[in-house]
Amino acid sequence: MTDATAEQQPDRHSPLHDEHVALGAHLTSFGGWLMPLRYTSDLAEHRSVRAAAGLFDLSHMGEIEVAGPQAAAALDHALVGNLTAVTPGRARYTMICQEDGAVLDDLVVYRLAPERFLVVANAGNADLVARELVARAAGFDATVTDQGADTALVAVQGPRAEEIVAGLTDPADPAAADTVRGMKYYAAAPLALRTDAGDDAGSVDALVARTGYTGEDGFELFVPAGHAADLWRTVLAAGEPLGLVPAGLSARDSLRLEAGMPLYGHELDTTTTPYEAGLGRVVKLDKVSDDGTPLEFVGRAALAARRASAPARVLVGLKGLGRRPARAGYAVVLPGDGVEAGGAVEDSARRVGTVTSGAPSPTLGHPIALAYVTPELSAEGTELVVDVRGRAEPVVVVPLPFYRRPQQS
Amino acid sequence: MTEAQLPAHLQYTAEHEWIDGSEPAVVGITATAADALGDIVYLELPEVGAQVTAGSVIGEVESTKSVSELFSPVTGTVVEVNQAAIDDPAVVNSDPYTDGWLFKVDVVETGDLLTPEQYAAHVGS
Numbered sequence: 001m002t003d004a005t006a007e008q009q010p011d012r013h014s015p016l017h018d019e020h021v022a023l024g025a026h027l028t029s030f031g032g033w034l035m036p037l038r039y040t041s042d043l044a045e046h047r048s049v050r051a052a053a054g055l056f057d058l059s060h061m062g063e064i065e066v067a068g069p070q071a072a073a074a075l076d077h078a079l080v081g082n083l084t085a086v087t088p089g090r091a092r093y094t095m096i097c098q099e100d101g102a103v104l105d106d107l108v109v110y111r112l113a114p115e116r117f118l119v120v121a122n123a124g125n126a127d128l129v130a131r132e133l134v135a136r137a138a139g140f141d142a143t144v145t146d147q148g149a150d151t152a153l154v155a156v157q158g159p160r161a162e163e164i165v166a167g168l169t170d171p172a173d174p175a176a177a178d179t180v181r182g183m184k185y186y187a188a189a190p191l192a193l194r195t196d197a198g199d200d201a202g203s204v205d206a207l208v209a210r211t212g213y214t215g216e217d218g219f220e221l222f223v224p225a226g227h228a229a230d231l232w233r234t235v236l237a238a239g240e241p242l243g244l245v246p247a248g249l250s251a252r253d254s255l256r257l258e259a260g261m262p263l264y265g266h267e268l269d270t271t272t273t274p275y276e277a278g279l280g281r282v283v284k285l286d287k288v289s290d291d292g293t294p295l296e297f298v299g300r301a302a303l304a305a306r307r308a309s310a311p312a313r314v315l316v317g318l319k320g321l322g323r324r325p326a327r328a329g330y331a332v333v334l335p336g337d338g339v340e341a342g343g344a345v346e347d348s349a350r351r352v353g354t355v356t357s358g359a360p361s362p363t364l365g366h367p368i369a370l371a372y373v374t375p376e377l378s379a380e381g382t383e384l385v386v387d388v389r390g391r392a393e394p395v396v397v398v399p400l401p402f403y404r405r406p407q408q409s
Numbered sequence: 410m411t412e413a414q415l416p417a418h419l420q421y422t423a424e425h426e427w428i429d430g431s432e433p434a435v436v437g438i439t440a441t442a443a444d445a446l447g448d449i450v451y452l453e454l455p456e457v458g459a460q461v462t463a464g465s466v467i468g469e470v471e472s473t474k475s476v477s478e479l480f481s482p483v484t485g486t487v488v489e490v491n492q493a494a495i496d497d498p499a500v501v502n503s504d505p506y507t508d509g510w511l512f513k514v515d516v517v518e519t520g521d522l523l524t525p526e527q528y529a530a531h532v533g534s
């Protein structure tokens with residue numbers, strides 16, 4: 001299941017590797033990095049994020065700066081979104097596509113200043129995205145700088161996250177804590193954060209963003225790699241009394257799945273456009289150049305054609321009615337011919353789709369899955385079957401997200 | 410649980426099962442297997458009355474992230490399964506050698522079994 005090229009390079013270590021080892025983390029290979037899969041229990045870490053807070057090391061993700069007088073125009077050309085429309089201090093979820101409209105990666109782009117953007121890419125695509133941005137920005141007055149090697153990223157996610165991150169600001173600067181508390185979703189600001197639980201007591205200049213991948217409130221903290229360990233220890237010391245625990249990639253996956261969020265390589269890949277995944281909203285076909293003419297961005301023609309035509313498949317949420325979770329790659333079949341309820345799935349069963357992600361839902365207490373199915377089977381309430389290692393597991397189409405956090409007033 | 414607490418009265422297999430010396434014999438999986446899987450959420454066990462063969466796949470142990478095959482350490486007949494573990498598989502993580510037992514079997518013939526020392530060497534602890 002690993003390809004030959006991946007085996008040639010040893011996995012990279014996060015700047016927080018020693019912290020994970022000291023915490024007894026079970027490490028796993030992900031996107032070319034050795035990262036914590038879990039520290040104690042997947043289920044306990046997941047539940048802590050929903051109930052209090054979790055601390056995630058996301059230093060494997062890619063960070064690419066795009067800066068200069070034409071940085072916005074370069075990104076409008078390179079990506080499917082309208083980055084010129086993003087106010088400095090805000091962020092946008094978007095995608096980078098091929099000329100044929102296929103998704104190369106999903107991204108969060110932060111506009112730090114009128115002429116400075118930070119593009120955050122998935123770990124496994126970081127090198128590709130950096131190369132594509134360099135190529136696509138050629139001809140624009142903008143520089144593209146891969147900052148991934150020097151940047152660490154930790155996320156604090158959960159209902160107590162605001163309290164924890166506000167408490168990490170300089171106590172002598174109450175406005176900083178107010179900035180954290182008042183920060184809107186998908187906003188970001190530079191803030192000094194305490195690192196006084198680390199060996200090198202002091203502070204670090206961080207980019208603090210109210211973004212995340214769990215369906216809870218939370219913050220992502222970008223810092224220079226050399227300060228990562230000190231910050232990590234300080235966040236743990238500040239957060240543990242409030243219920244914060246370190247959380248690994250297993251919990252990250254079950255949390256994002258409950259929140260109905262796609263994972264590149266599962267719901268998104270080079271066989272999908274944003275439209276099949278239900279994310280057509282990120283494609284801004286109406287973005288225009290300075291002179292008001294439609295802006296030519298990479299993939300525009302193919303995406304416009306895809307939007308105008310009937311989809312061949314649609315991404316849906318599936319609730320498992322039995323106990324065994326569907327998993328990525330499993331076949332979705334019609335109940336009936338070749339399917340024995342609670343029994344075997346025969347070759348004669350009619351395949352109508354494929355599961356892209358699946359797991360038990362710790363919050364909901366039943367299996368959940370995302371799957372691509374033919375459009376006529378995508379209505380809520382449609383009863384289907386997943387072939388789970390030869391046995392028929394009944395499922396039903398449900399709306400997404402599976403879980404929505406309670407809204408505080 | 411670490412394998413420093415590997416029970417001395419049990420025998421083990423290379424596929425991370427344990428078996429005791431009772432009649433019928435009790436079978437489970439080791440702490441090494443349970444820890445590697447993470448939180449166990451579903452058990453697929455043989456039916457009572459099933460004939461099992463040493464070394465063959467007789468079920469599955471599924472966790473949040475992965476599925477492992479369950480092998481029979483012996484040839485014989487399954488006489489009981491742990492319904493409490495089927496109902497709440499977390500007990501296999503918390504007590505793999507005691508309350509987390511999986512099934513009991515009338516043994517006709519044993520397969521390749523390891524002593525605690527041999528199993529410990531196998532897992533490198």
